[in-house]
Amino acid sequence: MSWVLGVDSGGSGLRFALGSTAPDGTAGVTTVAATASAEPLRTGPSGIDAGQLLARLLPAVDTLLAQAGVDTNTNTDMEAGSGPGVLSAVAIGAAGMATLGEGLRAELPAALSHSLGVRRLVLAADAVTAYAGALGQRPGAVxxxxxxxxxxxxxxxxxxxxxxxxxxxxxxxxxxxxxxxxxxxxxxxxxxxxxxxxxxxxxxxxxxxxxxxxxxxxxxxxxxxxxxxxxxxxxxxxxxxxxxxxxxxxxxxxxxxxxxxxxxxxxxxxxxxxxxxxxxxxxxxxxxxxxxxxxxxxxxxxxxAAADPLGGALLIAGALAGDTLRLPHDARLLNVLTEQDG
CATH class of the missing domain: 3.30.420.40 (ATPase, nucleotide binding domain)
Incomplete structure (x- = not known):
């Protein structure tokens, strides 16, 4: 079993969902636990505040893993200083990502790698996670x-x-x-x-x-x-x-x-x-x-629509974990960052 995280950030706050998926990604994603933070993220000179997102995300991950009964202390793949390393992939959909996402794109990959051992990350516009939630990975319009x-x-x-x-x-x-x-x-x-x-x-x-x-x-x-x-x-x-x-x-x-x-x-x-x-x-x-x-x-x-944007973020995370992500990569709309990207 592989654990993945979906995040939806919008005007009404942040929502987080933990999902499980088969290692080959063929069975889709099952939502295991969810939590939310009511306060929206602020924006600054470099766009959406990456530090504030990280400060909300890390305790949310702890809460979700605890709800799912995941014992992170038993993970043998953990590297020193890289966090629990339980999550196979994370997908974050945020309002304003296309135009205000420079700070997130610059800071989050290294921060999540260090804090959670995340090696596969997607930063997406909320319209993309809405698309994935509504239509999955088939052609169309949302x-x-x-x-x-x-x-x-x-x-x-x-x-x-x-x-x-x-x-x-x-x-x-x-x-x-x-x-x-x-x-x-x-x-x-x-x-x-x-x-x-x-x-x-x-x-x-x-x-x-x-x-x-x-x-x-x-x-x-x-x-x-x-x-x-x-x-x-x-x-x-x-x-x-x-x-x-x-x-x-x-x-x-x-x-x-x-x-x-x-x-x-x-x-x-x-x-x-x-x-x-x-x-x-x-x-x-x-x-x-x-x-x-x-x-x-x-x-x-x-x-x-089959699911909401949070469900879309979880679907993208599951597809990334299973190497089945078919939605087009785009520097602003669907930015895929993996360990080899440095």
Whole structure:
């Protein structure tokens, strides 16, 4: 039996899962234990804080191995100063890895080798672990949508990415995008401008207070995308009876379908999986999205995601341990680091 670790780092904190796999990797990965840390990782000048991740990861590994009943003291392969050496592979999926992962890529391999004896490590964008969780290692496309929105596709020779550029430059159709559009429509109604929605104004004032106070409440916040996204469910609820809200959600569906169309492998049929909390908005979003996907991707089949990003990280770790990883390597999206890499 081989032990592997999957890590999912996002805006809601970190999640860790310990899995077991057969030495040849043919039987897949079985989740044995899981734990979580609620505080998200901070970012600094070199990106995601590698030291903070390591400080959370090491005690989590101890907890998981204890839950699994693994006695690390009996491991005879341990080298001096290299930790227990129990884990065959680790896969870490993190939000912002593609653009803010330099610190992790520079510091984590040596740190994990020294602390845990890890010789096989994958550092992946959270969209990649979402892809692996949703579709495994087969070709297709995945749209991951929550506060933000990113689409990722592969034909297993390379990755195609669309959006995921953050709430100022993109994430079109994501939760922050829908929430911001809804709040704008509410402020238009407050001003008496065209395109305003009295229904959304009413909901906004119930949630945030008087309209003139909203800028002062919103702009100083460092978590503005999450605050904007918190209003997306209100927009969806209003969509049934309010044409402005319905138009916002329909436009979001078009943006999401456009991103999926941009990343689908160009030849043959394409499976498209939808994953992330945004799709919990239900029919107000899903009905127009299905119509948009049918129009923009008539050759595609929408499928349910098999697992979440943590499950995807665990699948990648298991495949790496068994030398069966087929997803394309990429310096920013799926960075594979092994002992021989130095």
């Amino acid at each position: 749209v991951a949508a929550g506060t933000g929105m990113i689409a990722l596709g592969t034909d297993l020779t390379g990755w195609r990415r669309a959006d995921g550029w953050g709430h100022l430059l993109g994430d079109c159709g994501g939760g922050a995008w829908i929430g911001r559009a809804g709040l704008e429509a509410a402020m238009r109604a407050h001003d008496g401008r065209r395109g305003g929605s009295p229904a959304l104004l009413s909901r906004m004032e119930e949630v945030f207070g008087p309209a003139p106070e909203l800028p002062g409440l919103l702009y100083p916040r460092t978590d503005r995308p999450a605050v904007l996204a918190s209003f997306a469910p209100e927009v969806a609820r209003c969509a049934a009876g309010d044409p402005i809200a319905a138009g916002i959600v329909s436009t979001a569906a078009r943006h999401i379908a456009e991103a999926a169309a941009a990343v689908c492998p160009p030849s043959g049929a394409c499976e498209v999986a939808l994953t992330g909390g945004l799709f919990g908005l239900g029919d107000p979003l899903l009905v127009p999205l299905r119509a948009e996907l049918a129009g923009q991707l008539p050759h595609a089949t929408t499928v349910s």
